[in-house]
Amino acid sequence: MIKDKLKKLKDDKIFKLPPVSDGPCEAELILNGKKVINLSSNNYLGFANHPELIKSAKEALDKYGVGAGAVRTIIGNMTIHEELDKKIAEFKKEEAALTFQSGYMANLGVIQAVVERGDLIISDELNHASIIDGVRLSRADKAIYKHSDMEDLERILKEKRKEYNNVLIITDGVFSMDGDLANLKEIVRLAKKYKAYTYVDDAHGSGVLGKNGRGTVDHFGLNGQVDFVMGTLSKAIGVVGGYIACSKEARDYLLNRGRPQLFSTTIMPSAAAAIIKAFELLESSDEYTNKLWDNANYFKKVLKDRGFDLGNSQTPITPLIVKDEALAIEFSKKLLDNGVFTSAIVFPTVPLNTARLRLMPTALHTKEQLDKAANIIYNVAKEMKII
């Protein structure tokens, strides 16, 4: 059974094993024993190896130990977990928040808990895999609208709204493979008009967009107007975990019916402590987000000036469009040989013939590292006749 499946992956040339990184996630890494410039992490702000987060985690290790001891709803609910939920709600300017073990778990747990048979989920066609899986686990019907196409969304609402009890519109805030933003103002307007609920996955917006990195909802000034604001604690925040920011009522309900809360142990208390510190750093200064945007704008300009197609990104996510699947994989391999680690993103993660390298400049990179990486990318692309 597995043998044939594995063979097919290899025959299709999409089988791969992850490289091994020996040390913390930094702008430069030792990867498979060799020093490379890292353009593949989601460690936007450099928090994954930040001394203040490490210090907070160590203090919490001494106070709480390594494990929470049980699921949250039994005895795994420590003061530090309650404190974290409050911190997230405050930072996101929402009424309440509830932490999950990961962003993936948050989407799985919340979506299936809040809709049921007789409800409809309307989802953007480019939404993240964890949303797709959450939708699959729910008993609601689903409809897909064309990417960010508000006319298509309204068409579905018009046609189907009256057939269903509740309707939930779900979108990524920042689309993870393209870096473009959802048209949240219009989505919220349509939701009000058709009495639908809204759900935004802000995995790539939190710590990046909005005041001091408060996220896409804050960027559009819609605080308190989106019913479910989901985020991850593993990307810009640099640690691990996910959350939903929502009404207090929704939080109380999800603590009882969000299945990952009932059947999976909560995050390490030391992780919770590190995350709280990350939010405190963001609240106290915009130096991290400013550095991120400064580096991202610089890197994108350098690549654009060299003639690369960077798609429609409005955020630090920098897709370098190659189109051909095999060429993108080969390009990424050659770059690694030359000391730059990039991720090749191919079908089915993105539509066929839109293969790309997904480049992630962070607040950690120096301009020299970005220049060096851009030079290597340009030279390899020339040699391969990509440009």
Ligand SMILES: *Cc1c(COP(=O)(O)O)cnc(C)c1O
């Ligand atoms: C990464 C990601 C997730 C999952 O977050 P984890 O905390 O890594 O599980 C969910 N949604 C989107 C859009 C993501 O990019």
